[in-house]
Every structure is written in structure tokens, then in C-alpha cells.
Amino acid sequence: QQQVKQSPQSLIVQKGGISIINCAYENTAFDYFPWYQQFPGKGPALLIAIRPDVSEKKEGRFTISFNKSAKQFSLHIMDSQPGDSATYFCAASITWHNQGGKLIFGQGTELSVKP
């Protein structure tokens, strides 16, 4: 059962533009929503994460928007740079009752930022 759906599958943005990637989840028990960045030949690296008690979290050029009622969350990359070109994964997990760390990933979005 696919529990986290991610779109778009691929995204091309001009340098300086805004990249937006969306995810939707099904399991209302999820209480931790991280975004990972993966470069070719590397493992995923944590970019930014949010808990459902806030609707937005910003770290530098990266912002997560979270809509609990719609069961959706999104990643916004402001002032996108060619170095941001990578595959981005949203994920979700349950952290209560010592169940943390079992991440359910979306299918990934391949972002290409054109100079």
C-alpha cells in the first residue's frame, strides 16, 4: 500500500526561480515529515523536516508548508540554483511508542535547475 504520493516526477526550473514539490499522505498517525535530497551515487541527506503541530518551517532557501486537514505537505526552494539539481524525496513516519525511524518515502522528484 503506497502511503506517500509525490509529484511531480520531474521538474525543470530556471536559476533564481521557485521549485515546488508536493506530497500527500494517507496515514493520519504519521507525525514526522522530512525531506531528503539525494545526489547521484550518494545516500539521501536530510534537508528539512516538520512536525504536524506547525504549518510552516523555513530554513534558509527551503520551506516546508504543511496542511494537516488536507494531509498534504510541500517543499519550496526559493532562488533555485544549479547546485540544487538533485532528486528530492518526501517521507513520513510515526515517532510515538518508540516507532521512530521507519520512514515511508515518496517516489521522488528529479529537479533540474537551468543556468
Next chain:
Amino acid sequence: ETGVTQSPTHLIKTRGQQVTLRCSSQSGHNTVSWYQQALGQGPQFIFQYYREEENGRGNFPPRFSGLQFPNYSSELNVNALELDDSALYLCASSLGVDRSTDTQYFGPGTRLTVL
């Protein structure tokens, strides 16, 4: 760098063989989770070990097994390899499994090819 290492980097096996993949977590990280990432897909949770005991398993058959050792190293064993087992295998470590300690740090992965 996450401080999580994996070996070998690449591995080629034939169908029916057995394979052991290794992971070395950050010192002090009591939790290790293993993921399978097929080409073009998001990682899928295989299982998690917390303080040397299995702490949850994804939708993978029993021929996928693991071990975690007191020195923060761990193994993923796969018996009776099938062609569909070809993938990037990732390990991720974290301090613990509760809300405050479950941030996952991924290794670079082992690329397994089954012929």
C-alpha cells in the same frame, strides 16, 4: 558527511546466491534501519534494529535478515537472491527511536546487481 559508512560499494551476485552487506553507524547511534532503493524509486523500509533487537519490519520476506552488533556495526543478509533484489541498499542510523532522537543519517549505499 553523515559518518555512516557501508561496504562494499558495489557487488555482483548470481540468482540463488547469498549476500551480506555491512554498515557502520555513527558512534552512539543505537538504531539502524535498512532500506532498498530500486532504480528511479524512493527507498523502501526493510527493517530496523534498536539496541541489537529487531524493532519493526517492512513488507520483505524472511530471506532478508539482519544483525546489529554492540560496536555500532550491522549487517543485512539476503538469501536465495532473485533478479528483483537488484537495487541500492541503504542503511541509516539514529540515536534512538523516539521523537527527539530519530533523525536518520544515511550511508552512501551498496549497489547490488543480481544476474
